Amino acid sequence: MRLSHSKLAVVLLLCASAHAQEPALATNAPKDKPTAVASREKFERDIAPYVARAKSTYPQAKARFLQGLPKGQSFFVTTRLLGADGSFEQVFIAVQSIRDGQVMGRIWSDPHIVKAYKYRDAYSFPEDRxxxxxxxxxxxxxxGNFVGNFLDTYKQ
Structure with missing residues (x-):
């Protein structure tokens, strides 16, 4: 099979794009600290101001991502995985693209509660989540990481 120059260029560009999207974390980046929740209602109330701050500043962060972050920077968002039994788990998503109100990426946390998902699984969700x-x-x-920083010191 022979590829034309334009088809070969497209293949090489797609390979380069996929490689460039690999999330980068510094070795000294803060470590995730999973937190168990005793009361979902109290948890929702406690994180509400931090979620509000994240959502109000998200459009600027999204615009920076869409314009292209500097080399070595990566964009993550947090959402919830929902289990069939009503359980939930907040996870980081390494963002690959955002289009038409949908965030697409890969799960960049190791799910411990909602077992239907695993680290690096492809995942997409509406931006309002x-x-x-x-x-x-x-x-x-x-x-950013407003909710995450709060949860690092969260006492129920």
């Missing part, structure tokens, strides 16, 4: 966003940087610093 977004809970938080995070831009990671090569030096280990981050932007």
């Amino acid at each position: 977004l809970l938080d966003w995070l831009i990671t940087k090569p030096d280990g610093s981050e932007e």
Whole structure:
């Protein structure tokens, strides 16, 4: 099979794009600290101001992602996986694209509660189900992560 120059260029471009989308986390980036929830209602009330802040600042973060983040930076969002039994689990999604109100990416957390999903599974969801966003940087610093930073010190 012979590829024309234009088809070969498209194949190479797609390969390069897929490689460029691999999320990058610095070795000194803050580690995720899963938290069990005793009362879902109380949990929802407690995180509400942080979710509101994340949602109000998301359009600017999204615009930066769509324009192209600098090399070594990655864009993650947080949403919930829902189990058939009513359980839920908040996970990071490594964002690959955002189109027509849908976030598409891969699960970048290791699900412990909702077992139907696993780390690196493809996952998409409507933007209105977004809970938080995070831009990671090569030096280990981050932007956003309003809910996540709150949960690092959360006491029920």
